[in-house]
Amino acid sequence: MLHMLMNRFEVWENGLTSLIPYREWIIRSRVSKFFSSFANNVVNKTVLEIGSGSGAGARVVNRYFFPKNIIASELDSRLVETAKRYTKDTNILFEQQDAAILKYKNNTFDAVFDFKVIHHIPNPQWKHCLNEVYWVLRRGGKFFIIDQSIESFETLWGRILRLFFSHPYDSLYTKQEFTEYLKKIGYKILLSKQTHEYFVIVVEKRTPCCQENYLLG
Numbered sequence: 001m002l003h004m005l006m007n008r009f010e011v012w013e014n015g016l017t018s019l020i021p022y023r024e025w026i027i028r029s030r031v032s033k034f035f036s037s038f039a040n041n042v043v044n045k046t047v048l049e050i051g052s053g054s055g056a057g058a059r060v061v062n063r064y065f066f067p068k069n070i071i072a073s074e075l076d077s078r079l080v081e082t083a084k085r086y087t088k089d090t091n092i093l094f095e096q097q098d099a100a101i102l103k104y105k106n107n108t109f110d111a112v113f114d115f116k117v118i119h120h121i122p123n124p125q126w127k128h129c130l131n132e133v134y135w136v137l138r139r140g141g142k143f144f145i146i147d148q149s150i151e152s153f154e155t156l157w158g159r160i161l162r163l164f165f166s167h168p169y170d171s172l173y174t175k176q177e178f179t180e181y182l183k184k185i186g187y188k189i190l191l192s193k194q195t196h197e198y199f200v201i202v203v204e205k206r207t208p209c210c211q212e213n214y215l216l217g
Contacts, residue, residue: 051117
């Protein structure tokens with residue numbers, strides 16, 4: 001599998017019962033702040049979340065956007081089981097999947113969500129992940145991204161985080177590199193924001209599916 005597994009601390013922290021409500025609150029506040037204007041694009045639609053962790057993101061998306069159904073994919077089987085235990089929503093399906101090798105058919109989803117997952121994936125597999133999301137999205141579908149770049153870990157707080165979290169720091173992309181690759185493979189940037197901790201991007205799949213040879217390269 002290409003997607004980097006979390007270390008023991010990260011798995012423990014993701015599944016800690018006392019932190020799950022806080023994690024949902026954090027995601028809900030960011031979704032409300034940055035994605036509210038796109039909510040109507042997701043109502044009664046088919047949604048994918050990559051790197052679902054303990055399921056907080058999928059639950060927030062379900063309650064905020066009212067999609068028809070959500071497939072929440074996660075590489076680590078321990079977190080898949082944790083998410084299942086804490087999720088009562090019957091329209092959310094948790095599956096073990098590698099975000100860089102998605103096994104869904106092309107043009108399956110109307111929206112895809114990433115809540116700080118892609119920065120776990122080493123270079124060049126993070127590009128494979130963006131390619132995979134491109135293919136499974138329908139034309140006009142939205143990709144909602146809240147993630148981190150190497151700049152996030154060059155601050156004082158970011159350097160402290162390096163002590164606890166396993167990320168491919170030596171090959172981690174910059175935000176500009178990440179954004180330019182999104183545009184190169186056929187996404188249109190609809191929103192781009194930066195905070196001291198993370199960046200927020202919303203893109204739309206605009207280019208017809210005619211770039212297969214390029215994307216597989």
